[in-house]
Amino acid sequence: MTLLQLALTFFSIGLFTIGGGQVAITLMQQSLVSTGIISQAQFYNMVAISESTPGPIGINMATYIGYELYGVPGALIVTGAQVLPSIIIILIIARFLKNFNDNLYVKGSLAFLRPVTTGLILVPVIQVIMFTLINVPESISVLTTIEGWKGLFNWICLAAYGVFVFLLFKVKLHPIAVILLGAVFGIVFL
Template sequence: MSLLQLAFTFFYIGLFTIGGGQVAITLMQQAIVSAGLISQEQFYNMIAISESTPGPIGINMATYIGYELYGVPGALIVTCAQVLPSIIIILIIARFLKSFNDNPFVKGSLAFLRPVTTGLILVPVIQVIMFTLINPPESLSVLTTLEGWKGLFNPIPIAAYGVFVFLLFKVKLHPIGVIILGAVFGIVFL
């Protein structure tokens, strides 16, 4: 797939992603993994990294995939292609918002899109669970033993998670501070 084809693919994904970046993950997987550009395991690693970096996951994924396949120019072009449909649609909606606001067809369409969006968000969640726990790749084959499952549900990271949630919601520590503490914890203890 050429850079132009990749940009068009992400323009298409951006155009039909109603409901946010989580919905885009399903479309990206169908377009990128099924085309053989990256493996399923690479794709799920990209999801994890894109979730943990600041910004919308759909844009983070587009940037990451563009960079992996075509370097910095690929990252810039693919990210712009992902965002461009949203910008165009927002400008059109802003222009005609008053006339659309009370239209029963618009209200009905939005009511219909809510459950569809929920389903599209649920698909990658189920796929990641099945990929990592039920049908793990060779890198996670340790999960087929009892020791592997103990490693997955290690009490130390679970306790750390509880501490981080407490710091985030009760102490009101800034999320960046929690991310930094989590990174330090992972480097030191895991």
């Protein structure tokens, strides 16, 4: 994939990302992993790094992928392509907002987009859980044995997930501290 093709890919992702960067993850995965530009493992590593760094995840992912594939110029061009549709749409909306603010069709379309966006956000959450915590068996017949069930989960990651959820919600540890602990855990145990 050339830099121009990558920029156009991220322009289209930016154009159709309604609901924020979490929705962009699904579109990026379909555009990058399914076409073989990057592997699934690389993609989830990029998601983890992009989630751990400040800023919107969609822009972080665009910057990271652009940099990984084409260096600093790639990072700048792909990031610009990712944000350009949003800038254009915001300028158009700002120009016509007063005219359409009370329009029933606009209200109806926005009401319909809420559940769709929720579903698009849920997809990468489930995919990350499946990739990190569950070892999907090649055949369902493996689950007919105790050993098959023992191998179903990545027990170290599942235990760490439980500990981090406890630290985040019960101990009220700051999310940045949890992210740093997660990075240290990954370096030490995985």
